[in-house]
Amino acid sequence: MLKTFIATAAILALGTGAALAHVSLQVKEAPVGSTYKAILQVPHGCEGKPTTTVRVQIPEGVIAVKPQPKAGWTIEKVKGTYAKSYDYYGTPTSEGVKELIWSGGSLADDEYDEFALRVFLTPDLKAGETLYFPVVQECAGGLAERWIEIPAAGQSSDDLELPAPGLKLLEKVSGH
Numbered sequence: 001m002l003k004t005f006i007a008t009a010a011i012l013a014l015g016t017g018a019a020l021a022h023v024s025l026q027v028k029e030a031p032v033g034s035t036y037k038a039i040l041q042v043p044h045g046c047e048g049k050p051t052t053t054v055r056v057q058i059p060e061g062v063i064a065v066k067p068q069p070k071a072g073w074t075i076e077k078v079k080g081t082y083a084k085s086y087d088y089y090g091t092p093t094s095e096g097v098k099e100l101i102w103s104g105g106s107l108a109d110d111e112y113d114e115f116a117l118r119v120f121l122t123p124d125l126k127a128g129e130t131l132y133f134p135v136v137q138e139c140a141g142g143l144a145e146r147w148i149e150i151p152a153a154g155q156s157s158d159d160l161e162l163p164a165p166g167l168k169l170l171e172k173v174s175g176h
């Protein structure tokens with residue numbers, strides 16, 4: 001039954017644009033060395049059940065993370081140490097938010113919502129590469145959708161069933 005459902009969903013996705021069905025970033029490219037507002041779009045629940053928790057992992061090289069408060073949801077900021085120290089407008093920065101967890105809400109399967117955070121994309125990140133923000137969506141009844149798959153060499157996100165939201169990194173904009 002579940003297998004049939006997944007197969008049908010895959011066929012529908014091919015016809016209508018797979019990106020519509022996935023948890024994804026609204027703005028899919030941004031220059032390194034700039035502030036970026038990441039807007040995670042959650043278009044459905046898990047097997048019809050409402051979403052109750054959204055976790056996003058902050059990739060290395062992304063600092064000064066600030067979630068946008070959201071009515072009805074509690075935000076937990078899990079902090080830790082970065083792999084190295086980054087320059088944030090002259091301030092050496094070696095620790096900060098590495099994971100954000102929105103919980104306590106209930107987003108029905110037939111509703112849509114967005115979860116936003118402001119970050120700084122350090123110039124240490126490489127333009128031309130894609131940066132992934134793995135997301136775990138937890139739903140009522142102990143269900144979960146894990147949007148954590150990262151394409152291997154020669155693959156694209158379209159080849160994956162549960163791709164992590166990706167951000168294409170652009171060249172740093174000169175000037176201030």
Ligand SMILES: [Cu+2]
Nearest residue numbers: 020021022023
């Ligand atoms: Cu989907």
